[in-house]
Amino acid sequence: MIRPFLAALLLALCVLAAPLARAQAERQEMPASPAFDLVVQAPDPLRQLLERHLELQRFREVSDLDDAEITRLIVLAEKDARELLATQGFFAPQVRITREDAKPRLRLVVAVDPGPATTVSNVNIGFEGDIATSTDADALAQRGAIVGGWGLAVGQPFTQARWDGAKSAALRQLVARRYPAGRISYSLADVDAASHEAALGLKLDSGPVFHLGTMQVTGVERYDPVLVPRLARLPVGSIYDQDRIVEAQLRLTGSGYYDSAFIFVDPSGDPEAAPVQVTVREAPLQKVVLGVGFTTDSGPRASIEHTANRVPGIGWRAVTKLQAEKKNPFAQTEWTGLPDEEGWRWSSLLRAERLDDGRVITYSDRIRGGRFQTSDHIDRNVYLQYENARVANPNNLALTSAEVGAGSAISANYVWTGRYFNSRTSPTSGYGLGFELGGGLTLSGDNQPFQRTVARALWFKPLPVGRLQLRGEVGAVFASGSAQIPATQLFRTGGDQSVRGYKYLDIGVPLADGVIGPGRLETITSVEWQRPIRWKEEATAFEHLLFLDMGAVADQVSELKPHWGVGTGVRWRSPVGPMDAAIAYGLQVHRLRFHLVVGFVF
Structure with missing residues (x-):
């Protein structure tokens, strides 16, 4: 009888204990009530600063504060508030903290009159x-740039953040070129709270000039070890330049041979020959890329590209691409050798393409061989080329081979391009120049000599609001009237990248039955105003475009008739380059056209 009684008693105790345990757990989970409320009375953004960083906020969670502790916290809070206000340049504020016995709990009120802001009265660098x-012109220019670019000038409001930012920016300018071991040896902000003025002093110790030493490369297994120094182009003895090192890294990763590259110059090394440490991760020997896209000139397209980074036996790179699209499908293979010590490479190209302009169809073949060189700003290309163009005339129009550009030729060519922009992918200032010189002999009909010249330029001119983009191109082919020059050596224009408001290659020499043939003379000009789009007074990644384009193609100077296009659009300055969406009106064809352009090419 005792055992059943004990079991029943234990069961009753468990039933009673369960609600008590749940109630205790709920009380523990409930957040503790704040010890007091905190009210800050100050101008924005000082109010937000004090609300976020006053030590009083932390002590609100202590629930068992007595009156003595509250009084001690009020005294400490006044000092804390003054220190926070000093970081914003207010060194003589009026701070009053009062205690109000309110319900449901005590309230502390922090009232602040910051007084006049401290401004910079003197700067000594x-x-x-x-x-x-040093009397070197480069060092003098660097000193002038540091002093001239100082970020906290006389008359500007003084804050701790601005002071720290200005010092950091000056140091970055110092170590970016010539002096990677540079440091701040002395800095002082002498604040006079009574006059609300701050005198700033800064001294920069550059240390010695650093020259680059030998390159130490790790991570090379698949490819020739000479590739890294020849692509990086950081010769022994050159002066340390952070921008050139970044550009060298970009050349390595953009070469296709390396997936990643990191270059480090140790500032603790020998200044006369600081070792250049390069770590690379090599790209695979073979790569296949599938692509789909769309252009307003040619419509949808699909492509497949195969890259062999090291062809067996010769070590060259072979890039083969097939592109399918309605108007201009093509097949191409290009082989390039390793660069020599001066950056020159041998190259060869084989290309076959089909161009359908809606009236006639042009088939062309091209074989090219030569050498090219790519440097920091200048590209050069020297090559021999054979090309052949065949024109299909499905409507049996009365057109001659010379009119439509049917023929074959061999030529020698030199191409020079100089780029002096502030950005390779999305420039906003600077200029580019380019020209092509070629001469050869036609191989169709009577063999006739010809000469081809093209010059082009692009200039970005900053304005008080936005910038101007000025673009121009002129081209001419000189030959006898009977010469059958291939269409690939002649000119047609119109479309996304040339004269907006017109179809792709819709500006040329008018022929019978509405056919547009290639011409021997070309001129293109464009003026575009690029204005930033602002949101809440802040510049965004979008710009508004207004532009006027003009293009003309003919066989004689007297026959050059300008075709004008005017329009507007929006540009998105994406991380990988600009993307333009524009609507243009062709004044000669009386039609609106939509144009979509991605990326920057010159």
């Missing part, structure tokens, strides 16, 4: 080390 004594 000094130098030590090589930069202080």
Whole structure:
């Protein structure tokens, strides 16, 4: 009888204990009530600063504060508030903290009158080390850039963040070129709270000039070890330049041979020959890329591209691409050798394409061989070329081979391009120049000599609001009237990248039955205003475009008739380059056309 009684008693205790345990757990999960409410009375954004960083906020969670502790916290909070206000340049504020016994709990009110903001009254920037004594023009220019670019000038409001930012920016300018071991040897912000003025002093110690030493490369297994130094182009003895090192990294990763590259120059090394440490991760020997796209000139397209980074036996790279689209499908293979010590490479190209302009169809073949060189700003290309163009005339129009560009030729060519922009992918200032010189002999009909010249330029001119983009191109082919020059050596224009408001290659020499043939003379000009689009007074990644394009193609100067296109659009300055969406009106064809262009090419 005792055992059943004990079991029943234990069961009753468990039933009673369960609600008590749940109630205790709920009380533990409930957040503790704040010890007091905190009210800050100050101008924005000082109010937000104090609400976020006052130590009083942390002590609100202590629930068992007594009156003595509250009084001590009020005294400490006044000092804390003054220190926070000093970081914003207010060194003589009026701070009053009052205690109000309100319900449901105590309330502390922090009232702040910040007083006048402290401004910079004097700036003294000094130098030590090589930069202080050097008479080299580059060092003098660097000193001038640091002083001229100082970010906290006389008359500007003083804050701790601005002071720290200005010092950091000056140091970055110092170590970016010539002096990677540079440092701040002295800095002082002397604040006079009574006059609300701050006198700033800064001294930069440049240390010695650093010259690059031998290159130490790790990570090379598949490809020739000479590739890294020849692509990086950081010769022994050259002066340390952070921008050139970044550009060298981009050349390595953009070469297709390396998936990643990191270059480090140790500032603790020998200044006369600092070792250049390069770590690379090589790309695969073979790569296949499938692509789909769309252009307003040619419509949808699909492509497949195969890259062999090291062809067995010769070590060259072979890039073969097939592109399918309605108007201009093509097949191409290009082989390039390794660069020599001056950056020159041998190259060869074989290309076959089909161009359908809606009236006639042009089939062309091209074989090219030569050498090219790519440097920091200038590209050069020297090559021999054979080309052949065949024109299909499905409507049996009365057109001669010379009119439509049917023929074959061999030529020698030289191409020079100089790029002096502030950005390779999305420039906003600078200019580019280019020209092509070629001469050869036609191989169709009577063999006739010909000469081809093209010059082009692009200039970005900054304005008080936005910038102007000025673009121009002129081209001419000189030969006898009977010469059957291939269409690939002649000119047609119109479309996304040339004269907007017209179809692709819709500007040329008018022929019978509405056919547009290629011409021997070409001129293109464009003026475009690019204005930033702002949102809440802040510049966004979008720009508004207004433009006027003009193009003309003919066989004689007297026959050049301008075709005008005017329009507007929006540009998105994406991380990989600009994307333009524009609507243009062709004044000669009286039609609106939509144009979509991705990327920057010159």
